[in-house]
Amino acid sequence: xxxxxxxxxxxxxxxxxxxxxxxxxxxxxxxxxxxxxxxxxxxxxxxxxxxxxxxxxxxxxxxxxxxxxxxxxxxxxxxxxxxxxxxxxxxxxxxxxxxxxxxxxxxxxxxxxxxxxxxxx
Amino acid sequence: xxxxxxxxxxxxxxxxxxxxxxxxxxxxxxxxxxxxxxxxxxxxxxxxxxxxxxxxxxxxxxxxxxxxxxxxxxxxxxxxxxxxxxxxxxxxxxxxxxxxxxxxxxxxxxxxxxxxxxxxxxxxxxxxxxx
Numbered sequence: 001x002x003x004x005x006x007x008x009x010x011x012x013x014x015x016x017x018x019x020x021x022x023x024x025x026x027x028x029x030x031x032x033x034x035x036x037x038x039x040x041x042x043x044x045x046x047x048x049x050x051x052x053x054x055x056x057x058x059x060x061x062x063x064x065x066x067x068x069x070x071x072x073x074x075x076x077x078x079x080x081x082x083x084x085x086x087x088x089x090x091x092x093x094x095x096x097x098x099x100x101x102x103x104x105x106x107x108x109x110x111x112x113x114x115x116x117x118x119x120x121x
Numbered sequence: 122x123x124x125x126x127x128x129x130x131x132x133x134x135x136x137x138x139x140x141x142x143x144x145x146x147x148x149x150x151x152x153x154x155x156x157x158x159x160x161x162x163x164x165x166x167x168x169x170x171x172x173x174x175x176x177x178x179x180x181x182x183x184x185x186x187x188x189x190x191x192x193x194x195x196x197x198x199x200x201x202x203x204x205x206x207x208x209x210x211x212x213x214x215x216x217x218x219x220x221x222x223x224x225x226x227x228x229x230x231x232x233x234x235x236x237x238x239x240x241x242x243x244x245x246x247x248x249x250x251x252x
Binding site for chain 1: 152156157183197198208209
């Protein structure tokens with residue numbers, strides 16, 4: 001079957017300098033279920049609980065964006081970050097693969113300054 | 122157009138599939154993703170073959186393949202390269218074929234790994250069903 005979705009790769013830190021688990025994860029883009037704001041400078045992406053398989057403990061990725069102290073600016077920053085992730089999730093190419101965020105490669109779309117990946121949350 | 126589905130094939134070293142879970146294959150549509158597991162290993166996740174994926178708590182299971190590869194200390198971003206190779210294999214047009222990802226028993230790896238395979242051969246070291 002030709003892929004109905006790309007795979008999205010997230011690298012949240014240089015694994016050489018940090019722990020191993022969750023530092024580099026690949027998700028099927030059509031299993032991105034939602035994003036919501038979590039703070040002035042943050043939003044969270046929710047995926048199906050694909051790596052561990054527990055539906056009551058999904059995998060989530062916290063996106064950190066600039067917090068300016070101004071509500072409207074913060075809203076715009078979050079929307080820009082969400083829009084960047086939606087764009088990544090809708091990427092389709094022959095390789096079936098897209099880097100959504102990478103510290104190692106300095107791929108930081110939509111003004112996202114950092115991510116935190118939690119499996120089985 | 123009604124497309125056929127490919128299956129991804131993995132095999133451990135040694136007995137070429139004589140023992141339980143020495144070799145396995147999964148439909149491409151059940152490929153869930155990958156995870157960094159150590160400096161030299163990447164886990165590949167598939168929907169559980171006994172229908173236990175997605176249950177609550179410890180009841181939710183997945184099938185986990187462990188691929189062993191070059192150390193990230195000597196091959197920067199190797200885990201991403203492995204993940205990308207797996208995604209590329211999965212993106213092959215559906216022809217209803219079994220696509221060998223890593224067959225350690227015969228020393229075969231998919232050509233998508235070749236650029237990442239120069240120093241250390243990518244091998245399949247664990248096939249864990251319903252984990």
